[in-house]
Each structure stands twice: as structure tokens, then as C-alpha cells.
Amino acid sequence: MKTWWVGAAAAAIWLGVTATARAQAPPPGGGPIQEPAPVGACAPALPPAVPGPLTGAGAPGGPGLDLSLPATIPTAWGPGPKPESGFFASVGGVSYQRQRPGNTPFVLRDTNNNLDNGNIPALINTTKVQNFHDISPGINWGVAASFGYMLDDAALEVAGFYVGDKDSRVESRDPGRLTLFFHNPPVGFEGDNGLWRQADRTITTLRTALASGELNYRWWSRSTYGLEGILGVRYLDVQEKISIFTDDDGILVRDINLFPDPNRQATYSVRSHNRILGPQLGFEAYTPVCKWLFFGLTAKGVWGANFLEVDYRLTRGDLFVGRSERRDTTTFSHAYELNAFFDIIALERVKLRAGYNLLWVANVNEAIRQIDYDLLQPGPKKDDGSILYHGPMVELHLIF
Numbered sequence: 001m002k003t004w005w006v007g008a009a010a011a012a013i014w015l016g017v018t019a020t021a022r023a024q025a026p027p028p029g030g031g032p033i034q035e036p037a038p039v040g041a042c043a044p045a046l047p048p049a050v051p052g053p054l055t056g057a058g059a060p061g062g063p064g065l066d067l068s069l070p071a072t073i074p075t076a077w078g079p080g081p082k083p084e085s086g087f088f089a090s091v092g093g094v095s096y097q098r099q100r101p102g103n104t105p106f107v108l109r110d111t112n113n114n115l116d117n118g119n120i121p122a123l124i125n126t127t128k129v130q131n132f133h134d135i136s137p138g139i140n141w142g143v144a145a146s147f148g149y150m151l152d153d154a155a156l157e158v159a160g161f162y163v164g165d166k167d168s169r170v171e172s173r174d175p176g177r178l179t180l181f182f183h184n185p186p187v188g189f190e191g192d193n194g195l196w197r198q199a200d201r202t203i204t205t206l207r208t209a210l211a212s213g214e215l216n217y218r219w220w221s222r223s224t225y226g227l228e229g230i231l232g233v234r235y236l237d238v239q240e241k242i243s244i245f246t247d248d249d250g251i252l253v254r255d256i257n258l259f260p261d262p263n264r265q266a267t268y269s270v271r272s273h274n275r276i277l278g279p280q281l282g283f284e285a286y287t288p289v290c291k292w293l294f295f296g297l298t299a300k301g302v303w304g305a306n307f308l309e310v311d312y313r314l315t316r317g318d319l320f321v322g323r324s325e326r327r328d329t330t331t332f333s334h335a336y337e338l339n340a341f342f343d344i345i346a347l348e349r350v351k352l353r354a355g356y357n358l359l360w361v362a363n364v365n366e367a368i369r370q371i372d373y374d375l376l377q378p379g380p381k382k383d384d385g386s387i388l389y390h391g392p393m394v395e396l397h398l399i400f
Contacts, residue, residue, distance in 0.1 A: 010198060040352050042355060069292070085151045092395030094161045096143040097210050099388040101132040101368050107172055107180055114176035116249070118193030121179060124270050129172045132368055135206050139391050140166035148349040150399075153220055160213040175251045178202055180244070182268065184376035186322040191248040191264045191312070200251040206368070210359075210389065211237040214280060215362075230282040234302040236335050238274040238387065240367035243267055262317025268375075271311040272365040276333045278304015286343065296345040299336075306333035308365055314375065323375060331383050335361040339393070349399040359389040 107130035110121040140163050148157030172178060180196040189195050216232030245267045250260030279302065286296030307330055314323035341355025366385035372378045 064399040083245070085149075085295050087147070087149050087400045088155070088157075088398065089148075089400070090144075090146045090159075090353075090395045090397045091145070092353070092393065093141055094163065094357065094393040094395075095139045095141045095391035096130040096163050096210050096357065096389040097139045097391050098137040099390075101135055101206065101366075103131060103133040104368075105129075105131045106371075107178055107204075109174055109260075110177045110179060110198065114198065116176055116193050116198040118197045120197065127335040129174070129178060130170060130202060130204060132204075134170045135168050135204065137168040137206060137208060139167065140164070140208070140210075144393065144395060146287045153222055155218045157216050157218060158214070161218065162209070163210040165207050165209045167207050169203060171201070171203045173201045173251065175200045178246075180246060181373040182375060183244075184360055184374050185266075186314070188263075188316060188320060188377060189266055189322050189375075191266075192253075195264060196246055199246050199248045201247040202245065205241070207239075207241040207243075209237075209239040216280065218284075226286050230280070230284065230298075230300060232280045233368065234276075234278065234280040234300075234304075236274075236302060236361065238276070238361055238364060239272070240387075241269060241271040242371065243269040244253055244371075253350055260317075265317030266322075267313075267315050268366045268371070269311075269313050269315075270311075270370045271309075272367040272370060273309040274333065274361070274364045275307040276302065276304055276335060276361070276364075277307070277308075278302050278334075282337075289342075292345045294345070296341050298339040298341070298342065301334065301336045303334040304332075306331045306364060306383075310365060310367075310381070312370070312378070325378070327381065329383070331363065333361065333363045335359065341393075342399075351397045353395045353397055354393070355390050357390060360388075361388065362386040 083294065105128040107128075108121070108126040109125075109129045109254075110125060111127055113119075114123035126330050142161055142163030144159075144161035146157055146159035148155050148159075175247065176198045176203070178199040180202065182196040185195060212234065214232055214234040216230050218230055220228045246265065247260060248264035250265060253264075254260055280300055282298065282300030284296060284298045286294050288294050308328065310327045312323060312325040312327075313321065315321055336359075338358045339355050341353050344352040344354070346352055363384050364387060365383045366387060369382045369385055
């Protein structure tokens, strides 16, 4: 009888110890079991009770009757940061390469005859020798600069570039076989049975030049990072000159000193000068690639009057002028410029910009399209051409 309750008491004690051990599982890492701290040791001490309510003398003081801010404080948070201001400038090199002219043949080779008889060869007996598309203008480098003043969220700048004359030429030689389309020449340009029939040599040269000047107002939002608006006025100067030199007998016939006869040589040239002036609108956007490198785009457009000059000239080898004519007119033209660039932050106020430019001028006079093959009766004028220029650029930007 005594044995069963002793066993039951031992079993009850064993179950109680096991349950207590499971409730106090060890922390991660297998450390020793920590005894739970008394609750009173972790609870904050309560302040002594204060009898209330507070009397008027014991209550804290409130604000005064005048709650307005002094007029000398520009904002509710104090004077705020001082706006950024100062002069800035840039200098560098810019290049533009003119697109190739249109695909128009203008010099033929007579494959059937090389006798200087002045006859126009049948087209079936000719091959194309020179095409205006054969002229491949190269990259022409010039200088670019800007200067301005920045204050807070706006800036006023003067900028421009100049790319001087660049000649691109193509030459053909085939004694007694070259024929050009010029006809009805003035007196003194007869050559030997036609100066432009069965010629020996031709040289075609295209000369180009570009210049630009602009005055811009730039502004940006303090809440929008990386976007600037551009509003201003721009002058764009586009010049071209096409020259076609023809030597009728300069290879086959020479004098005692081995010089060709200048009376059998002639140069026909057309020079076009587009001067566009008008308002300009655009933007510049940029975004960081890393702390010292930014990528950006600049886009601008100008629309305005084109004060146009076109000169026509026919000169013999001895500088005798057979034709000299000028045409002045005013037309509407427009141009668009796009520049993609990377800015390398060298110092806090110094950066190096490298990029690529695209410049498209529209409704302008192209010199090649003004050639009059009829030297007696000039044809209609064409002032609705377009020219695309492109090339790399590099600039150093400074903030003073």
C-alpha cells in the first residue's frame, strides 16, 4: 500500500522538472540557461504622484499675443542657403563634316571617239566619269567658346563657333574624251571646237564653311534635377562654293615651255551664302552615370529670316571674266542642332565635355543646285535645299 503512492509522488516530481527545463530553452549558440530576471528590475520607476489640477501659478507660460515672424527673416526656417552665382566659360574644338552632295552625273566619257570635233557624243557611247556624289567632304575642325553669368536658377550666356573653309575635290583625266553639259558659252570661251567637248581634264571642288553666334537665357527648376530650358536668339552662317575647272587641251597641246593654252581653260563657280537670324528654343538634359561622369543631351532649333547671297562666275584661264552675276534675296529657313555628350568632373568647378554634334539646316541654298549649264539663259533658282553636318567636339568648362 505504501509503495504505490511513493512511486506516484516520484513520477509527479520527475514530470515537473522536465516541463520546467523545456520552458527555458537555451539561446542560440548553446549558452547556459539564464534565470529570468524579476519583473520589477526591468520596469521603469514611476514618478511620485502629483496632486492636481495645476493652479495658474504652477502652469507653464504660453505664447505671446503677436504670433507673426519678424520681417528680417526670409523664411520660417531662417535665412536659408545662399544662391549659387558666378561667371562661367568654356573653350574647345568643334568639327563638322558635310553630307555628300546629291547623286547627279555631270561629266561623261566618250568611249567611241577621242577626236576633238566638237560633236556631242551619243549617250549610248558614254560612261559616267564624275558625279556630285563622288565629292566626299572631310571633317573640318574649328573653335567653340561660351561665356556667361549664373545666378540662382538661371543663367545668361553668349556662345558660338567658327569652322573655316574646307576644300573637297575630285579630278578626272582622259585626253580628248571628257564631255560636260555646259553650252551656249559667251564670246572668248569657244575653246578648240567647244571648250567643254572632248576635254582633257576636269577638277571639281566643293568649299564649305560654318559659323554660329547665339545669346541664350537658361533656367532650371530647383525641384527637378537635370533639365534646363533654353530661350534665345541665334545667327547661323552657312557658306558653300562649287567650282568646275575644265582644261580642253592642256594635256595633249602645250607651248614651247610646256604650258597649256589658258584660252582653252575655264572655271565655272557658284558661291552661296546663307545668313540665318531668328529666335531659338531648346533644352539640355543630363543624368549621372557615376559620381564623376554624367551623360547629357542638348537640342536646339532656330527659325528665322535667311539673308541670302548667290554669286555666279565664269573665268577663263587668263582671268578674263565671261560672266559675273549676283542675286540677293530673303527667304525663310530653319535649323536644328542635337548634341550628345559626356561630362567628366575633373574638379568641383572644372569639367571636360566630349560629344558628337548633328546640325541640319533646311530650306537653304545649296551651291551645287544653282549650276546653270546654259551659260546664255540662266535657269530657275532653287532655295529649298537642306544640308546635314555632323562631327565630334571637345570642350573645357570652368566656373569662376
